[in-house]
Amino acid sequence: MQFGRDFRRRLETVLRCPTAPFHEGRVHRLILDAVAASRRLRAREDAFGNLEVTYGAGRPRLLFACHTDHPALEATGNGSATIRGGIRPRALRGARLLGLDGLLAARAGAVKGGGRVRLEGGGPGRGTPLVLDLPLPTVGRYVRARAVDDLLAVAACLTMFDRLHKARWRGTVGALFTRAEEVGFAGALGWVRTTRTPRTTTIVNLEMSSARPHTPQGSGPILRVGDRLTAFSQDVLAELEETAAGLERRGKGFRWQRALMDGGACEATVYAHAGFRTGALCLPLRNYHNHAPGGGVAREYVAADDAENLVRWMTAHARAFARVDGRRSIDRRLGRLWRNHRARLRRTAREVNR
Numbered sequence: 037m038q039f040g041r042d043f044r045r046r047l048e049t050v051l052r053c054p055t056a057p058f059h060e061g062r063v064h065r066l067i068l069d070a071v072a073a074s075r076r077l078r079a080r081e082d083a084f085g086n087l088e089v090t091y092g093a094g095r096p097r098l099l100f101a102c103h104t105d106h107p108a109l110e111a112t113g114n115g116s117a118t119i120r121g122g123i124r125p126r127a128l129r130g131a132r133l134l135g136l137d138g139l140l141a142a143r144a145g146a147v148k149g150g151g152r153v154r155l156e157g158g159g160p161g162r163g164t165p166l167v168l169d170l171p172l173p174t175v176g177r178y179v180r181a182r183a184v185d186d187l188l189a190v191a192a193c194l195t196m197f198d199r200l201h202k203a204r205w206r207g208t209v210g211a212l213f214t215r216a217e218e219v220g221f222a223g224a225l226g227w228v229r230t231t232r233t234p235r236t237t238t239i240v241n242l243e244m245s246s247a248r249p250h251t252p253q254g255s256g257p258i259l260r261v262g263d264r265l266t267a268f269s270q271d272v273l274a275e276l277e278e279t280a281a282g283l284e285r286r287g288k289g290f291r292w293q294r295a296l297m298d299g300g301a302c303e304a305t306v307y308a309h310a311g312f313r314t315g316a317l318c319l320p321l322r323n324y325h326n327h328a329p330g331g332g333v334a335r336e337y338v339a340a341d342d343a344e345n346l347v348r349w350m351t352a353h354a355r356a357f358a359r360v361d362g363r364r365s366i367d368r369r370l371g372r373l374w375r376n377h378r379a380r381l382r383r384t385a386r387e388v389n390r
Contacts (some may be wrong), residue, residue: 039200039340042198043347044175046132046191051174053171054136056108057120057216058150058163060085062136063104067213070194076201084226085215091197091354092208098357100196100350102242103217103222106167107325108183109133109144111155113162117142119151120165121218122325123333128153131170131333141166146285155335168326170335176255179343184219184336185244185321192242196229196350209354212239217303224303228310235311235318238272240353242346243305244295245337247320253339256291257346260316263284266305272315275360279353293320319346 050176052179053062065282068085071077075252082087090096105381117127128144133155135141141164145154152355160166173181179188193211214223245260259276262268297318308314319338328334353360 039344040174040195040347043191043195044062044196045343046195047175047179047188047220048173049374050182050187050194051179053183053187054134054138054167055104055106055135055183055187056110056167057086057105057219057222059136059165060104060215063187064213067104067194068192068198074197074201077197080226081231084101084223086223087213088210089193089197089213090210091200092206093207095233096208097237098354099212099213099237099241100193100242101214101307102193103186103214103223103303104190105216106185106187106320107218108168109153109166111142111160111162111164112152113165113358115158116148116152116154117144117159117166119153119235122156124327125151125153127327127331127333135160136165136167141294150154154220166242168333170326170333173335177335177340179261179340180337182326182335184338185325186242188244188338191241192347192350193341193372195347196354198304199200199347199351200354203355205355207355207358209357214303221303221306224306228306228312236313238275238303238313238315238383239307240272240350240355241302241307241314241316242350243302243316243318244321244324244336245302246299246324247316247322248297251293251295251297251320253320253322255320256293257342257349258297258318259292259294259322260297260302260304260318261294262296262298263301263305263316263326265301266308268304268308268314268316270366272313274366275357276315276317276349277358279356280349282356283348283352289341290348291341292345317346317349319343
């Protein structure tokens with residue numbers, strides 16, 4: 037499959053951004069730059085710094101949601117740093133740490149317990165965010181970067197907007213970019229408590245989820261039916277599946293998977309618990325949260341074909357959303373089964389119950 041040049045450009049920009057929980061400013065500036073460059077986009081910021089970007093006029097009935105942070109560390113100012121997000125402390129030992137300006141700030145030393153590591157040489161001042169010093173992003177057969185989770189989803193949303201604009205689509209769709217997900221859904225929790233978005237709105241959460249034997253890389257993006265805490269809306273899943281089936285029929289290398297990804301929880305649980313129609317898509321990720329297979333740290337990576345198919349799925353679903361109906365889709369399937377079996381079921385009823 038050909039990887040879209042538009043997506044590649046977005047990835048090469050977004051994936052370079054250093055980001056950390058509560059320190060997502062560089063990513064948000066790129067999003068706002070994209071809004072400023074397009075007549076079809078408008079942005080709104082809530083009290084917690086979450087961004088809602090809308091393509092088209094009116095209020096969107098469909099939102100794709102992703103977060104703009106990635107696990108990192110925060111200096112305590114007394115020669116150590118606290119881990120913000122799900123990185124195992126032992127994996128960090130000896131890792132070079134950068135400030136958000138890209139300059140070397142410290143090297144991680146011994147584990148201190150309580151999610152803290154010692155910084156060799158003392159380290160920077162209290163509150164300074166520190167990210168891993170890893171090679172720059174590359175896009176080939178795989179997309180590799182320090183923070184594929186969840187910055188690839190940010191680039192996917194911006195590419196979806198680009199493609200809708202190029203196609204001169206006149207509908208409306210939105211994207212929600214949340215903050216501080218890695219420390220426990222902080223931005224999403226703030227958003228659901230203050231937003232005036234109607235609960236009838238459909239939210240499709242976008243994530244990177246650790247690849248498993250039953251969800252291999254290269255087999256397509258995953259329709260995530262639930263996480264460790266929640267099973268998502270059956271109707272929304274049916275709508276997403278209907279869009280995927282249409283893409284599959286048209287060919288051109290589209291592949292997708294369906295699975296319960298219960299290795300952890302994601303923001304979709306927050307939206308579902310708040311009463312929104314909720315679904316989720318994810319990509320199978322390797323080196324989740326920068327954990328290298330043999331210990332230490334490394335760049336995360338996903339299959340480039342899976343990433344391209346995610347954008348195709350999102351773009352097609354935005355365009356089809358007004359026409360798809362999850363309940364009607366399930367009704368049709370069950371109706372076909374009933375028509376196939378009802379006559380024989382009646383004919384055999386008497387002999388079964390003799």
